[in-house]
Each structure stands twice: as C-alpha cells, then as structure tokens.
Amino acid sequence: MAFSHFIDRRKNPKGKSLGNRQRFLKRARAQIKEAVNKSLRDRSLKEIEKGEKISIPSKSTAEPRFRLDPETGKREMVHPGNKEFGKGDKIKKPPKGGGKGKGKKASTDGDGEDSFQFTLTQDEFLDIFFEDLELPNLVKRSLKEIKATAYKRAGITVSGSPTNMNLIRTMRNAHGRRLALHRPSTREMNELKERLFALERIAQPSDEEIALRKDIIAQLEAMESRRRWAPFIDPLDVRFNAYEPTPVETTAAVMFCLMDVSGSMGEREKDLAKRFYMLLYLFLRRRYERVEIVFIRHTHHAEEVDEETFFYSRQSGGTVVSTALDKMLEVQRDRFAAHEWNIYVAQASDGFTQSGDAKRCVEILNESIMPISQYYAYIEILDERELEVFSNEDSGAELWRAYRTFAPQWDHFAQTRIARPQDIFPVFRELFSKNKREAA
Amino acid sequence: MNDIGLKPSLLFDDADWDFEVLQRTLEAIEEIALSDLKLDIYPNQIEIISSEQMLDAYSSHGMPLMYKHWSFGKHFARDQMMYQKGYSGLAYEIVINSNPCIAYLMEENTMTMQALVMAHASFGHNHFFKNNYLFRQWTDAEGILPYLDFAKKYIAKCEDEYGFEEVEAILDASHALMDQGVFRYSRPPRLSDADQMAKLAARAEHEELTFNDIWRTLPNIEEDEEEKEERQAEVRNIKLPEENLLYFIEKASPILRPWQRELVRIVRNVAQYFYPQKQTKVMNEGCATFVHHYIMTELYNRGAIGEGAILEFLHSHSSVVFQPDFDDPRYSGINPYALGFAMMEDIKRICEDPKAEDREWFPEIAGSGDWREILKDAWTNYRDESFILQYLSPKVMRDFHLFAIADSAKESHVEVSAIHDDLGYRRVRERLAAMYDIGMHEPNVQVVAAALEGDRKLTLQHKVHDGRKLNGDTKDVILTHIETLWGHEVKLEDGDA
Numbered sequence: 001m002a003f004s005h006f007i008d009r010r011k012n013p014k015g016k017s018l019g020n021r022q023r024f025l026k027r028a029r030a031q032i033k034e035a036v037n038k039s040l041r042d043r044s045l046k047e048i049e050k051g052e053k054i055s056i057p058s059k060s061t062a063e064p065r066f067r068l069d070p071e072t073g074k075r076e077m078v079h080p081g082n083k084e085f086g087k088g089d090k091i092k093k094p095p096k097g098g099g100k101g102k103g104k105k106a107s108t109d110g111d112g113e114d115s116f117q118f119t120l121t122q123d124e125f126l127d128i129f130f131e132d133l134e135l136p137n138l139v140k141r142s143l144k145e146i147k148a149t150a151y152k153r154a155g156i157t158v159s160g161s162p163t164n165m166n167l168i169r170t171m172r173n174a175h176g177r178r179l180a181l182h183r184p185s186t187r188e189m190n191e192l193k194e195r196l197f198a199l200e201r202i203a204q205p206s207d208e209e210i211a212l213r214k215d216i217i218a219q220l221e222a223m224e225s226r227r228r229w230a231p232f233i234d235p236l237d238v239r240f241n242a243y244e245p246t247p248v249e250t251t252a253a254v255m256f257c258l259m260d261v262s263g264s265m266g267e268r269e270k271d272l273a274k275r276f277y278m279l280l281y282l283f284l285r286r287r288y289e290r291v292e293i294v295f296i297r298h299t300h301h302a303e304e305v306d307e308e309t310f311f312y313s314r315q316s317g318g319t320v321v322s323t324a325l326d327k328m329l330e331v332q333r334d335r336f337a338a339h340e341w342n343i344y345v346a347q348a349s350d351g352f353t354q355s356g357d358a359k360r361c362v363e364i365l366n367e368s369i370m371p372i373s374q375y376y377a378y379i380e381i382l383d384e385r386e387l388e389v390f391s392n393e394d395s396g397a398e399l400w401r402a403y404r405t406f407a408p409q410w411d412h413f414a415q416t417r418i419a420r421p422q423d424i425f426p427v428f429r430e431l432f433s434k435n436k437r438e439a440a
Numbered sequence: 441m442n443d444i445g446l447k448p449s450l451l452f453d454d455a456d457w458d459f460e461v462l463q464r465t466l467e468a469i470e471e472i473a474l475s476d477l478k479l480d481i482y483p484n485q486i487e488i489i490s491s492e493q494m495l496d497a498y499s500s501h502g503m504p505l506m507y508k509h510w511s512f513g514k515h516f517a518r519d520q521m522m523y524q525k526g527y528s529g530l531a532y533e534i535v536i537n538s539n540p541c542i543a544y545l546m547e548e549n550t551m552t553m554q555a556l557v558m559a560h561a562s563f564g565h566n567h568f569f570k571n572n573y574l575f576r577q578w579t580d581a582e583g584i585l586p587y588l589d590f591a592k593k594y595i596a597k598c599e600d601e602y603g604f605e606e607v608e609a610i611l612d613a614s615h616a617l618m619d620q621g622v623f624r625y626s627r628p629p630r631l632s633d634a635d636q637m638a639k640l641a642a643r644a645e646h647e648e649l650t651f652n653d654i655w656r657t658l659p660n661i662e663e664d665e666e667e668k669e670e671r672q673a674e675v676r677n678i679k680l681p682e683e684n685l686l687y688f689i690e691k692a693s694p695i696l697r698p699w700q701r702e703l704v705r706i707v708r709n710v711a712q713y714f715y716p717q718k719q720t721k722v723m724n725e726g727c728a729t730f731v732h733h734y735i736m737t738e739l740y741n742r743g744a745i746g747e748g749a750i751l752e753f754l755h756s757h758s759s760v761v762f763q764p765d766f767d768d769p770r771y772s773g774i775n776p777y778a779l780g781f782a783m784m785e786d787i788k789r790i791c792e793d794p795k796a797e798d799r800e801w802f803p804e805i806a807g808s809g810d811w812r813e814i815l816k817d818a819w820t821n822y823r824d825e826s827f828i829l830q831y832l833s834p835k836v837m838r839d840f841h842l843f844a845i846a847d848s849a850k851e852s853h854v855e856v857s858a859i860h861d862d863l864g865y866r867r868v869r870e871r872l873a874a875m876y877d878i879g880m881h882e883p884n885v886q887v888v889a890a891a892l893e894g895d896r897k898l899t900l901q902h903k904v905h906d907g908r909k910l911n912g913d914t915k916d917v918i919l920t921h922i923e924t925l926w927g928h929e930v931k932l933e934d935g936d937a
Contacts, residue, residue, distance in 0.1 A: 004466055004470065004483065004484035004485075004486060004562065005483075005484070005485060005486070006459060006462060006463070006466075006486050006487070006488065007485060007486070007487045007488070008459075008487075008488050009487045009488060009489045009493065009544075010488055010489060010490050010493070010547055012489075012493065016493070016496045017495075017496045017499055017500070017512060017513060017516045019508045019513075020499065020500070020508055020509065020510065020512040020513030020516060021513040021516060021517065022513070023508060023509065023510035023513055023604070023608070024510040024511075024512075024513030024514045024516075024517065025513070026510070026604075027510040027608075028510075028514075053521075061510070061511075061514050062914075062917070063511050063615060063616070064616050064914040064917040064918050064921070065616060065618070065619050065914065065918070066619060066620065066882075066883040066885055066902075066910055066911075066914065066915065066918060067883065067910065067911040067914055068881065068883055068908045068909070068910065068911065069908065069909050069910060069911040069912070070849075071849055072849050072907060072908050072909040073848075073849055073904075073905075073906045073907030073908030073909065074846070074847065074848040074849070074906045074907055074908070075846075075847055075906060075908065076844055076845065076846045076847070076857060076871050076874075077844065077845055077847065077871070077875065078774070078842050078843065078844045078845075078868055078871050078872040078875060079766035079771075079774075079842070079843060079845065080763055080764075080765055080766060080774060080840040080841055080842055081763075081764070081765020081766045081767065081768070081771075081840075081841050082766075082841040082842065082843040082859055082860065083765075083841070085843055085856045085859060086856065086859060087856055087857065087858055087859055087861075087863065087864060088855065088856065089855070089856040090853040090854070090855050090856075091845075091853060091854050091855075091856070092852065092853055093847075093851075093852060093853060093854060116514070116518065117518075117521060118514075118517035118518060118520070118521050119517070119520070119521055119524070
C-alpha cells in the first residue's frame with residue numbers, strides 16, 4: 001500500500017496548547033481576577049478547592065476584524081425552508097436590539113457574544129485567589145497539594161535503591177550464610193599467612209619445613225578459592241528498607257467561624273472575613289481528612305447558622321462578643337469532643353463590644369477555649385484610614401487591647417488587624433511555620 | 441444473503457477497531473476511490489489521536505504545528521467548555537492540505553465512523569486539495585508544514601529575544617488584518633522557500649555569534665543596506681491601490697524592524713494558505729461528503745460492511761447533511777455539507793436520469809451518463825460562487841425551498857424578491873452564488889495612498905458596495921492596530937466600489 005499509512009499519535013505528549021492557555025490567561029488577567037473575586041463571594045468555603053467556571057466580558061479578548069454593519073445599505077440573502085412566501089411579500093423586520101433573526105450569521109463568526117465562558121482549573125483558580133493574599137510561595141505550594149501522603153516504613157524488600165539499604169539486615173544475612181558455608185575468616189587466613197611468613201624467613205629450611213610451607217600454601221589456596229565462591233557479601237544477602245506512600249493520619253478538625261454581624265460590618269468587611277475563613281479552611285483541609293465548619297454569628301446574642309445566613313443576612317442589635325464564645329463552647333461540648341476533634345477558632349470582628357465585655361471574653365478564652373483549641377485566630381477588620389490611626393499595636397478598641405494583654409500567655413493565639421486582603425496572611429504565619437517545623 | 445452466522449467477507453463486524461482492521465478497510469476504500477471513482481490523491485498519512493489532542497488541533501486552525509498565541513488558547517478554552525458540556529461534539533475529522541495529506545482519526549470513533557472519516561477526509565478532501573485550481577494555484581501543499589515549523593520556531597525565538605508583549609502586539613495587530621491580508625486576484629509569491637528559511641536561520645546564527653551589546657543601541661541594526669534596498673525597490677513596484685494590507689505594511693511600514701516584518705509576513709502567509717478554503721466550503725465539503733457516501737454505499741453493495749454498519753453510517757451521514765429551515769431555532773445559515781452534497785448528487789442524477797427540465801437547463805451534461813468526469817471537472821475548475829452559478833438546478837432549489845430576501849436598512853420591511861419557481865430560479869441562484877463571493881460579504885479595504893516621506897500618512901479606503909458601511913466599533917480598534925504597525929497616522933475613508 002504505497003499510498004497510505006497510519007501513525008498512532010495517542011501517546012504523544014499532551015497539553016500542546018498549554019502555552020496558548022497561559023498566554024490567554026495572562027492576556028485576560030484583570031477580567032479573570034475580577035470574575036474570580038466575584039465568584040469568591042458566591043461560593044461556599046468548602047467549594048474553594050474546586051475549579052471554577054467563569055465568564056469574562058468578551059470585549060477584553062476580542063479579536064476584531066473589519067465587519068460590515070448590518071444596519072446599513074442593502075443586501076439580498078437566500079434562505080432555505082420557504083413555506084408560504086411568494087414573490088413580492090413584505091415581512092416586517094423584527095424590532096431592533098433583540099432583532100438578531102436574519103442577521104445571525106454575522107454574529108456567529110464575529111465576536112457577538114457579550115461574555116466569554118470557560119473553566120479555570122483548580123490550580124489556576126487558587127493561583128488567582130492567592131495573588132491578593134500575598135502568600136509566600138512555599139505556603140502556596142503546600143496548600144495546593146490535594147492529597148498529603150507520607151512515606152512510611154513497610155518492612156523489608158530484596159530490591160531498592162542503595163540509599164535505602166538496610167545494613168543490619170544485610171550484614172546479618174551475610175554472616176549467617178558465611179557461617180553455613182564455612183567461609184574461612186580473614187583472621188584464620190592471617191594466622192596461616194603469619195606462619196607462612198615466619199617459615200619463609202628461615203634462611204636454610206629443613207625438608208620438614210619446606211613440606212609444611214607447601215602444605216600451608218595449599219591450604220591458603222583452598223581457603224582463597226572457598227572465599228571466592230562464598231563471598232563476604234552476596235547479592236542474596238542484601239535487604240532494603242521498604243517504604244509505602246500512606247495518606248497522612250486521618251484526623252478530624254472542626255473550624256469555628258465567629259463573626260460580628262452587627263450593622264457596622266458591611267459587605268467589604270464580610271468579604272475580607274470570608275477570605276480569612278477560606279484560607280484557614282484550605283489549610284485545615286490539607287492537614288485533616290475531615291473538616292467540619294461551624295458558623296456562629298453574633299450581635300448581642302449569638303446563634304449557630306448556615307453559611308448563607310452567616311455571610312448574607314443582616315441583623316441589628318448591640319454587640320456582645322462573649323455570647324459568641326459561650327455559644328461556641330456550647331456547640332463544642334455538644335458535638336465536638338475535644339479528645340476527638342482538633343479545634344480551630346477564627347474570629348472576625350470590627351473590634352467593638354459592650355464595655356466590660358472584653359474582660360469576660362478574655363476570661364472565657366483563658367479558662368475554657370484556649371486549653372482545648374489548636375489555634376485561635378482573631379482578625380479585626382478596619383478600613384484603611386483606621387489602620388493608619390491604629391498603627392501602634394498597643395492602642396485600639398477595647399477588645400484589641402484586652403486580647404493584647406493576654407495573648408503572650410498562649411503561643412497558639414494570633415491576632416491582627418486587616419484592611420486589605422494582603423493583611424490576612426500574617427495571622428496564619430505562625431500556623432504555617434509551625435507546620436513547617438513538624439514536616440522538617 | 442441471509443446467512444446470519446459467519447460473514448467472512450465483512451471487513452469488520454463490531455464497533456471496536458485495531459490497526460489490522462483499519463488497514464484492511466482502508467485498502468477496500470482505496471480500491472473504490474482509485475479504480476471506481478478514479479480519484480487523484482496525495483499519499484495519505486492517517487493519524488490516530490485522542491479527543492484532547494483533537495481539541496488541541498482545533499484551537500489552532502486545525503494545524504498540527506502552529507505558533508503560540510493567546511487567541512488559540514481562548515478558542516481551546518471555549519471548545520473544551522462546549523465539548524464538556526455536550527453542546528457540541530468534536531468534528532469527526534480534521535484534514536490538512538499538505539503532501540502527504542494528513543488526516544486525524546479520533547480514537548473514540550467506532551469502526552464505522554473510522555471508515556466514514558477515511559473515505560471523507562483521506563479520499564474526498566484529499567482529491568479536492570490536490571486538484572482544485574484554487575488550491576493548486578494559491579497554496580503550497582509541499583511547503584506548508586516545514587513553513588509552519590519555521591514560523592513556530594521563529595516566533596518562539598522572537599519571544600525570547602524581544603519579550604512576549606512585543607511579539608503579541610505585532611501578532612494581535614496582524615491578526616486583525618488577516619481578512620485583508622491576502623492576494624485575491626494575483627498569484628501570491630511562494631512561501632519562504634527552503635533557501636529563504638535557511639538564509640534567515642543563518643542570519644540569526646550569525647547575529648548570535650557576532651552579538652555585541654553595543655549594537656543594540658543602534659536602530660534596525662539587523663537590516664543591512666542591501667536588504668533595505670531590495671525591500672524599498674519592492675515597495676516602489678507596488679501599484680496603488682493595493683488590496684493586501686498586510687503585504688503593503690510588511691514591505692512599506694516606516695517603523696517595523698526586520699523581525700517584526702517577518703511576523704507580519706508569517707500571519708499573511710497563514711491567511712493566504714486558508715484563503716482557498718474560505719471560497720470552497722460548499723464544494724470541498726460537498727466533494728468529501730459525496731465521496732464518503734458513494735464509497736460507504738458501494739462497500740455495502742459489495743457485501744464488505746454489514747447492515748449494522750450501514751445503518752450507523754446513514755444515521756451520522758444524515759445528521760451531517762441536515763439543513764434546518766430558516767425559522768428553525770437551529771438555523772445558522774446554509775449548511776455547506778447539505779448544499780454541496782445535494783448539488784453533486786443531483787449532477788449525478790442529471791447525467792444518468794434527466795428530466796425534460798434538466799435537458800433544458802443543462803443540455804451539455806443531461807443524459808451524458810459520465811457523471812464521474814463531470815464531477816471531477818467541477819471539483820477541479822470551480823469555486824463555490826461559480827459552481828452554484830453553473831450547477832444549482834431547479835430541483836435542488838425546490839428541495840431546499842430556497843427563497844431570496846431583499847433587505848434595505850432604510851425600509852421597515854424586508855421583501856421576498858424571488859422564490860423557487862419558474863420566475864425566480866435564476867434570481868435565487870444568482871443571489872445564492874453571490875453570497876459565496878467573499879468580495880461581497882467581507883469588507884474590501886485597500887491602501888490608496890501612503891506618504892513614504894514627510895508625515896508618512898497612510899490612507900486606506902473602504903470600497904462601499906450597496907451602501908454597506910463598516911461596523912464602527914471594530915473599525916476604531918483595528919485602526920489603532922494598524923497604527924501600531926505603521927507608526928504614523930492612518931486614515932480610513934469610504935469610497936465607491
């Protein structure tokens with residue numbers, strides 16, 4: 001068959017268009033980011049790890065070509081499927097605006113659509129999510145690992161890399177084999193050699209001595225050959241440590257999200273708080289097989305709510321922060337026994353509470369919450385002007401000052417003030433660095 | 441013929457395929473294509489690929505090699521989304537006008553589909569590419585793959601050397617002018633032939649060897665006097681008006697550096713390569729569809745494929761040639777597969793079994809019996825516009841219920857100007873043919889004046905036809921793109937065609 005042949009290309013490397021995709025994402029960066037930020041508002045905390053279908057205005061990535069304007073001039077088009085028309089029939093044009101009708105052809109090959117939809121992979125999505133938060137690279141990488149596995153010892157094998165050789169096992173096997181095969185030891189041979197040397201030093205040896213010498217040489221040769229087929233270490237003896245990838249401990253964590261929802265917390269504040277919770281969630285997802293989230297909102301009284309209500313419904317009332325802490329303890333005692341669950345608490349507030357309440361908060365924290373929790377993060381959300389005013393760590397609203405005084409006693413307590421997304425990460429810095437120490 | 445058990449003569453009898461079955465089937469198809477239809481083809485190179493690779497190929501003009509650009513990434517993202525959502529299937533095949541003729545088969549296809557695709561692409565399209573006058577005159581099947589390989593490497597090198605943004609700016613601007621970057625009436629100069637590519641590569645090499653940072657501060661250092669002279673002589677030979685904007689800009693732009701000219705040239709060559717395909721959609725798909733239909737039917741008649749296979753084939757064939765009516769929500773213009781296939785089947789009918797009407801309309805072919813020669817002559821010597829004008833028969837117009845609508849922007853009504861009846865046949869045919877005249881629906885923009893000295897103003901003219909103006913939004917964006925390439929003021933005016 002001279003004319004035709006087949007080639008199997010299925011094994012060719014994939015992702016030929018990856019470079020194009022990167023160029024495209026870069027090109028539409030600003031719009032994609034906007035879309036991602038919007039979708040952060042809409043998606044729930046647990047969905048943070050999924051890829052995302054986003055749509056961006058098609059104008060940003062339009063590929064313009066000269067086009068004729070269908071609103072001008074004259075044209076005559078032929079269409080199929082005539083049913084009742086005769087020559088000379090007049091048909092009213094569809095109203096403008098929605099009037100695509102016959103002009104449809106122009107928009108199928110042009111850039112008629114208003115928005116362009118496509119799917120971001122999880123990696124790409126997280127990249128953009130992280131961008132604002134200014135995470136250190138190491139942290140980004142570790143957050144993106146979905147399944148954390150660790151290599152664990154899994155017995156002994158007969159094959160492996162030299163670095164994994166188990167010396168003790170190998171030597172023990174070799175020793176046993178040498179004994180079984182009666183391998184002459186080096187010491188025995190050295191003794192014989194000593195004797196041989198001694199004999200050789202005799203200037204005028206007697207016949208007896210010559211015979212003895214020959215005998216020793218013969219013995220040595222026999223030993224030598226025996227050693228050759230019963231070597232000191234034989235490949236048969238070698239053993240390696242076996243390692244198997246095993247998922248890291250399957251443990252459970254509960255994350256309590258506490259938030260002040262009184263009137264002073266606007267959309268911007270809640271948005272920042274949401275990112276703060278998302279980041280904590282991502283971190284916990286990585287360390288624990290199972291992560292539960294409890295949402296507790298409070299004004300002057302606290303309640304457990306679902307995520308939707310937590311972020312989007314408003315409530316009016318005063319602000320008593322300690323009610324949220326009480327509520328949290330109540331839920332914890334009820335459903336999350338401290339010996340089974342790793343407890344993480346994330347509190348967001350604008351820093352105001354009824355006077356005198358801050359003291360009570362510190363009491364509850366000191367006595368009940370800090371001893372059972374792994375980590376407690378507090379963020380105070382300010383606007384940028386306030387952030388300048390409160391540039392000094394020691395000054396601030398009542399709650400802040402109260403926490404400042406007690407914080408040093410607990411090294412798993414973190415607090416910070418944020419006004420922008422990039423301020424969030426420092427709260428977690430310790431959390432991540434602690435993890436790093438464990439991993440090392 | 442009802443022996444249900446063993447049918448040793450069948451080429452295949454289930455959906456799975458392997459290379460042995462493919463080879464066997466290909467030979468049977470080739471037998472019919474060469475000795476019955478007497479097709480004249482390039483050697484075939486048939487490549488089996490996965491659906492992801494198909495998407496890859498899709499996004500870059502269906503070419504196996506293409507330079508990198510964000511717009512291809514965008515197309516990929518869109519196609520992938522459409523595919524994953526199930527809005528659109530992938531094309532069964534992609535075929536490339538090259539020698540050897542490369543066709544892709546997707547691994548997911550059933551064996552029947554593989555047979556259909558091979559007949560369609562590797563024989564139908566292949567014959568058309570090799571014989572049609574537009575492809576013969578305007579494209580270089582031998583040179584296209586080496587050229588794209590060169591283009592890809594060259595552009596990657598420019599990205600390294602001058603940065604992504606610089607390269608992207610030139611490519612974006614050139615892409616915007618792709619439709620106006622072809623020679624329509626005169627034969628284009630060949631692609632950079634092997635010599636020229638070697639010369640460019642050698643020059644790049646030489647630059648690297650003699651690289652000296654000091655020279656970077658001098659403008660346009662890469663173009664030596666001799667080359668500049670050559671280029672300027674070429675510019676002086678261009679007679680205005682010039683319809684190929686990219687060609688004119690490449691040669692005459694006062695600001696482009698040599699590598700930038702080469703990028704413009706690459707885009708222009710790619711546009712020129714695809715230009716014949718734009719003008720022969722109906723014929724090209726019609727030819728391929730006619731060929732696959734004939735071959736599959738013939739395989740069945742010869743007992744080489746079974747009932748199941750022919751039913752599966754007819755199912756996909758009829759969805760390929762489905763033509764929704766104008767008032768159907770699925771309607772998006774005339775389906776080139778449907779029209780081309782119907783016209784070619786009709787030519788066969790006219791040759792073999794003409795009615796009185798056909799003898800009147802097509803005296804030279806009616807009843808001649810030799811439809812193979814007539815069709816091959818049409819495939820060789822026509823493009824969509826002239827083919828329709830010559831061969832669209834009253835019967836096909838009636839079958840499609842074609843009607844023409846005159847639409848004037850000033851009026852509040854459109855008027856039915858002709859329908860599929862004795863009075864209207866000629867007008868419908870003429871109007872339909874005109875719709876396939878690229879000059880009619882793609883704006884005709886030409887260079888009418890360029891000051892090569894002084895203020896260096898470039899004047900373009902849109903030749904207005906039937907009062908149809910350019911769309912204002914895209915016009916302004918494109919003008920800025922042209923200014924990027926020209927570096928000085930660019931004016932676009934309307935003129936009468």
